[in-house]
Amino acid sequence: MKIRCVIIDDEFPARALLKDYIERFPHLELTGSFKSPLEALPLLQSGGVDLVFLDIQMPEISGMDFLKAFHLKNILVVITSAYPEYALEGYQLDVIDYLLKPFAFERFVQSVQKAGDRLHQRNSDSSTTATAFAESREFIVVKADHKSYRVNVADILFIEGMREYVTFHCLNQKLVALESLKNLVEQLPAGLFMRVHKSYIVNRQQVKALYGNQLQLHNSDKTVPIGQSYRDEVRKELFNLN
Structure with missing residues (x-):
């Protein structure tokens, strides 16, 4: 320094x-x-x-x-x-x-x-x-559909990036916002969220199982892919696997 x-x-x-x-x-x-x-x-x-x-x-x-x-x-x-x-x-x-x-x-x-x-x-x-x-933040503000939503961070299952937009997949709603995953990684509590793919961030507490290069979540019928460069970190951080 x-x-x-x-x-x-x-x-x-x-x-x-x-x-x-x-x-x-x-x-x-x-x-x-x-x-x-x-x-x-x-x-x-x-x-x-x-x-x-x-x-x-x-x-x-x-x-x-x-x-x-x-x-x-x-x-x-x-x-x-x-x-x-x-x-x-x-x-x-x-x-x-x-x-x-x-x-x-x-x-x-x-x-x-x-x-x-x-x-x-x-x-x-x-x-x-x-x-x-x-780490103590209970909600974030998401701007979507010309509205500002207070979204509880614990309700976010995963976030999917689509070029200049992201989709928040939550327990009871899905919101599309003009945002980048890079900015969200810096804003969201790292102890609760993890980037597992260049296009996906997951809620650690919602991860249920690892199947190949896919993550199965507790409250969603969708699986989240794991990027090759993130695979080792995901296995170690979420499943204590080497």
Whole structure:
């Protein structure tokens, strides 16, 4: 995972030192180096920055005042300063580390490790939350026949793709919608649905039996074909067969 970094310091030697340190790490990417926070603001607000190394004493606006005035959403901040008295205030503003100038490379490494740990935790939490949300969804909205239907996901037997359309085969109805299987795979809870063919997605709980390259379902007289490239995964995931 690349960590996109920005340096903000009005002193050239400080910027050069940080640039040198950053370039020693293959997973760090320097996306900008600025003499003032206001110069860096457009890049910071673009969403393309993960980590900022921010000086405190600068002519236009101090690093502390900048943090108070502008909310750097989803950006981690490491303060780099020659003034230790600002450390407590910095941590109150939720900076992840405070590098006291002059600092050695070994101390810089600790800040990078903290940033990496925080970003990894954030990504893990986000993935877990998204998965939990998807798995907990009880219905999806299907637009068909100029109407919007609330369809219980548990009632979907299987979904059949037909070029730019899909057919939802449900317990009590069949709906044809302008949609793609690729999009549906991303939307439907993976713990409940599985793609078994380039043209079919099945409800795992509705699978009754495997017969050759066909799946027999509990509540349907239709069988669903298994694509050759999906066969091994279907056998393993649905029937624990190798």
